[in-house]
Amino acid sequence: MKTIIKTDKLCKTFSTGGVQQHVIKNMDLEIKEGDFTILMGSSGSGKSTLLYALSGMDQPSMGKIYFGEQEISTFRNDQLALFRRMNCGFVFQNIYLLDNMNVLDNILTNGLLVSEKKKEIVSRAKQLLLRVGLTEEDFKKFPASLSGGEAQRVGIVRALINQPKIVFADEPTGALNSASGKDVLDVFTEVNQTGQSIVMVTHDVKTALRGNRILYMKDGTIQGELHLEAYTTNNLDARRSKVQYFLDEMGW
Numbered sequence: 001m002k003t004i005i006k007t008d009k010l011c012k013t014f015s016t017g018g019v020q021q022h023v024i025k026n027m028d029l030e031i032k033e034g035d036f037t038i039l040m041g042s043s044g045s046g047k048s049t050l051l052y053a054l055s056g057m058d059q060p061s062m063g064k065i066y067f068g069e070q071e072i073s074t075f076r077n078d079q080l081a082l083f084r085r086m087n088c089g090f091v092f093q094n095i096y097l098l099d100n101m102n103v104l105d106n107i108l109t110n111g112l113l114v115s116e117k118k119k120e121i122v123s124r125a126k127q128l129l130l131r132v133g134l135t136e137e138d139f140k141k142f143p144a145s146l147s148g149g150e151a152q153r154v155g156i157v158r159a160l161i162n163q164p165k166i167v168f169a170d171e172p173t174g175a176l177n178s179a180s181g182k183d184v185l186d187v188f189t190e191v192n193q194t195g196q197s198i199v200m201v202t203h204d205v206k207t208a209l210r211g212n213r214i215l216y217m218k219d220g221t222i223q224g225e226l227h228l229e230a231y232t233t234n235n236l237d238a239r240r241s242k243v244q245y246f247l248d249e250m251g252w
């Protein structure tokens with residue numbers, strides 16, 4: 001498989017009140033096309049920061065990031081914005097929907113920035129919304145009248161509408177009960193099976209089982225990596241105990 005993202009000694013440092021905090025430290029990381037990468041690690045280990053850097057939402061302090069052949073770490077802000085729009089989907093820890101637009105329009109604004117095929121975008125938006133458990137009545141609702149979990153699912157559809165090459169998701173099922181969490185994860189699995197890459201942060205073992213590899217972060221570095229390809233999803237028990245064993249080893 002081709003490499004979609006590669007980092008070379010990636011560093012991210014924040015300075016607050018004259019104090020420097022090295023949040024990502026000299027990280028060399030490679031993500032292949034079609035990978036479903038799970039990022040785990042304790043709170044504060046740098047998972048969200050890494051996601052922001054990899055996706056071009058934030059500039060690294062030092063080091064390089066390649067997307068395919070392009071070195072995106074040298075991009076100007078306008079180049080980065082275009083790059084993100086054409087290639088990436090995002091699900092944030094907090095979903096920001098536009099308050100003055102209904103559910104469907106929130107998704108269409110994202111879709112229509114990239115494609116002119118309005119009919120196709122509308123039909124894909126509706127299909128995805130139903131797929132994550134929203135109803136046709138929900139399409140016309142405004143964000144203020146949605147529950148946290150409903151808003152989260154609208155955010156997920158918005159991230160997927162352009163069929164991005166790679167989707168970055170930061171605890172996408174954090175606000176969901178187990179039934180709608182499962183619907184959402186099933187959508188991610190389907191999207192991954194069509195060849196789109198996913199990088200997902202989670203604190204949840206069940207969610208982690210969806211990936212083909214788990215990266216465990218500690219203090220801004222990758223402390224360990226587990227490949228799950230050998231443990232098929234047909235034998236979930238074996239997969240689960242492998243993951244549990246790995247996390248125990250990591251001190252999770």
Ligand SMILES: Nc1ncnc2c1ncn2[C@@H]1O[C@H](COP(=O)(O)OP(=O)(O)OP(=O)(O)O)[C@@H](O)[C@H]1O
Pocket residue numbers: 014015016021023041042043044045046047048049050
């Ligand atoms: N914009 C910022 N300015 C200053 N410090 C920051 C900033 N963003 C993150 N940090 C610091 O970097 C560290 C890592 O934060 P990050 O959000 O990446 O952790 P995380 O692994 O995603 O944690 P969680 O599991 O709680 O979401 C924290 O100590 C945080 O305070």
Ligand SMILES: [Mg+2]
Pocket residue numbers: 047048049093170
């Ligand atoms: Mg985080």
